[in-house]
Amino acid sequence: MYGSIPAASAGSLGSLPALLAFSTEPLAHLRTLDVAVIAIYFIMVLWIGFYLKGRSNTSEEFFMAGREMTAWIAGLSFVSANLGSLELMGWAGSAYQYGILATHWYWIGAIPAMLFLGLVMMPFYYVCKTHSVPGYLDLRYGGGARSVAAISFATEMILMSGVNMFAMAVVMKVVLGWDISFSIFVSSIAVAIYVGLGGLRSAIFNEVLQFVLIWGGALLVPILGLIQTGGVGGLKRQIMANMQSMTGVRSDSYFHLWRDTGSFAANPMGVHWTGIVFGLGFVISFGYWTTDFLVVQRVLAARNLRAARMAPIIGSFFKMAVPFIVILPGLLGLVLLQNPDGSRRQLVGEDVVAACTVSSSGQVDDASACSAAMAKTSLPAAYRQKVLSSEPGAELHSYNQALPLMMVRYLGPGLLGLGITALIAGFMSGMAGNVSAFSTVWTYDIYKPLINKRGSDSHYVMVGRLSILIGVAVSIGAAYLVMHAHGIMDYVQALFSIFVAPLLATILFGMFWKRATKLAGFLGLLLGIVFSAGLFMWVKLVPSALADVALSPDAKPMAENVFRALWAFVFAAIVVVVVSLLTKPRPVAELDGLVYGATVLPKEESVPFYRNEYAWALLVVIIFAALNIIFW
C-alpha cells in the first residue's frame, strides 16, 4: 500500500512533517469507550497472530500461507493491503480539492488492471509456482533481472513503510494529540508480533479483519453527511453555490470525471485525459496491480488457479465502492465543515498550515510568511486577519484532515473510537503487507540465491521471521530519519513511481513475447529505472521541466507522475525490444509456464456461470462502464 498509486501520485502527504511544528489543540478527544474500542482491536490482532503461529512452520505456510486461501479471502486481502489510512485521508483531501476527478485513481486507475491480472496474467504467475514477482523474473530472464527487481523492491518496501509510519504518527498527533514515538512503536511492534508469528497467513487474516473495520468505521460519515445535505442533489447544489462565491464561476466541474479533461487548464486537477488513460489507467495502474509484489502476493496465496483468478475480480467490486467512503466525505467536507463561529471552514494545503505555525506564546511565528501563504488561497480576507491575530477558534486545517474532521463532526463516543480504529487498522494492514512482502523477497530472492543456497526449510522460515523483525526495525529507523530530515520524504515517496513503469514493461514483454531475451529483460529494467529516476531528478532540480515532461505549461504536479511513468514505460519497452532483436532468444521449450503462446494452461473444471470468473468480470466491466458514463 505504501508504494501504492495514491501515495505515490497524490504527493499531498509530502509536507506532513512540517505539521510537527504546528502546535494546536488536537481535533478530537477520545473517551474511555473509544480507548476500549482501540485496545480491543489490538488484543484481537495479537490473538490472531498467536493463534496462527502453530500453522506457520514450513516455508510454504509462512511465506505463502500454505496456498490455501479462498477467492474471497485472497480478494479482500488484495484490496485491503492497498487501502491504507493515509490513502483514505489523502484522497478524501484530494476530493475536497479536485472533486470526483480523484475517483479516477479508484476506477480507471485500478479496475482494468485488476481484471487483466485475474484473467490474463494470473495463470502464468500461478502455473510457474513462483514465490514472488522477482522470482518470476528469475525464471523468465535470469538472476540479473531478479536481483535488480528484488533489491529495488525490498528497499522501497522498507523505506516506504518507515515514511508512512512516520506520516501516520504525525496524523495521530494532529488528530488525537498522541506522542509521535508512542504511535510509531505501539503500531509497529504489534505488526511485528502478529506477522512474525503467523507469517503471510496472519497478515492476510488481519487484512480481511481490517477491511471490515474500515467499512464499519468510515461508512457512517457519508451516510450522515448525505442526510444533512439533503442527498446527492443537495450536495451538488451547495458545492456549486460555494464555488460561485469563491471563484465567481458557477462550475460543476467537481462532478465530472471526463468532460473537462480535454485540456489541462479546464479541470481543477490540471490533468489531460491522455495522461489519465495511458499514464494512470495503463502504466501506473497495471504496474501497481499486476507487478507490485505487495498485492500480487495475496493472490498467489489462493488455493487453486480458479480462486487466484477470481480474487482480483472479487476485489474489483470492493475497489469500485471505496470512493463512497473516501471521495464522498471529501466532497461533503466542502459544504459541511464549519468554523467555531458557524462560517464555512475552508481547508488549505499543508504548506499554508505550516507557514502559519503558532508559537508557545500563542502568536503566529512568522506573520509575513503566513500572510503570503494565505494570499494564495481563497480564504476570506477577514478570516486571514483572524488567523494572523491568532484569534481563538481561527485555526487552519489541511486538506488531508477532511476525513478526520468529518468523523469528529458525526461520531460520538464509541463510534469515534471505531473510526480511529479504522484509520489505525488501515495503517497496520499496509505495514503488515510491506513487511510480509519484504520478508518473502528478502528470503527467496536475495538471501537464498545470493547468500545461502543450501539452507534447510526451517532455516529459511527462521530467516523470514528474523527479516520481519529487522524490516520493522529499519522502518522505525527510516521514520526517525524522515523526522529529522524532512526533504528525504519526497524522494522515498517517489521510489514506487520510479520503479513501477520499467518493471511493468519488462514483465509484460516477458510474459507475452517469446522473443524477449535475458539481457533485454535485465537492461530494460535497469536502464528504465535509471531513466525514470533521471526524469524525477530533472523536475526536482528544474521545476519548469514539468511542462516538458507533461507536454503542457498548464500541467500540475499530479500530471508529472502519470507522464513520467508513461515515458519510462516507453523507454524500457524500446530497450527490451531493441536488445531482444540483437540477442539470441531462449528456446521456446524453456518458456513453458512462463510465456503466452509457449504454455499449455491447465484445463479448469466446468462450473455454473455464477462461479465463472469471466461472468463476474463481465459484470464488473458493465458496472465500471456505467459509473464512468453516469459521472462523465
Next chain:
Amino acid sequence: MHGSGIPIWFFIGVLLLIYGGMIFGYGIYEWQTASYPPAVELTRLHTPVWWGGVLALLGLFYVVKFRPGRAGR
C-alpha cells in the same frame, strides 16, 4: 480458510459483536439520559443505537455461522 482451525469470519464476528454491543449499549444510555456530546451533529438520529445494533447483529450472524467446529461441515 475453512479447513481445520478457526475461520477468519469467526474472528470478525467476535469483534463486530463486541463493538456492536458496546456502541449499542452506550447509545441506549445516551438516549435515556439525553447526554449527547455537544460537538456532534445529528444526535437526534441516535446513530450509536442503530449502527451498534447493525454491527452486533452482523457479528452474531458470523459467530454462529462460523463458530469453531461448525466450519467445514
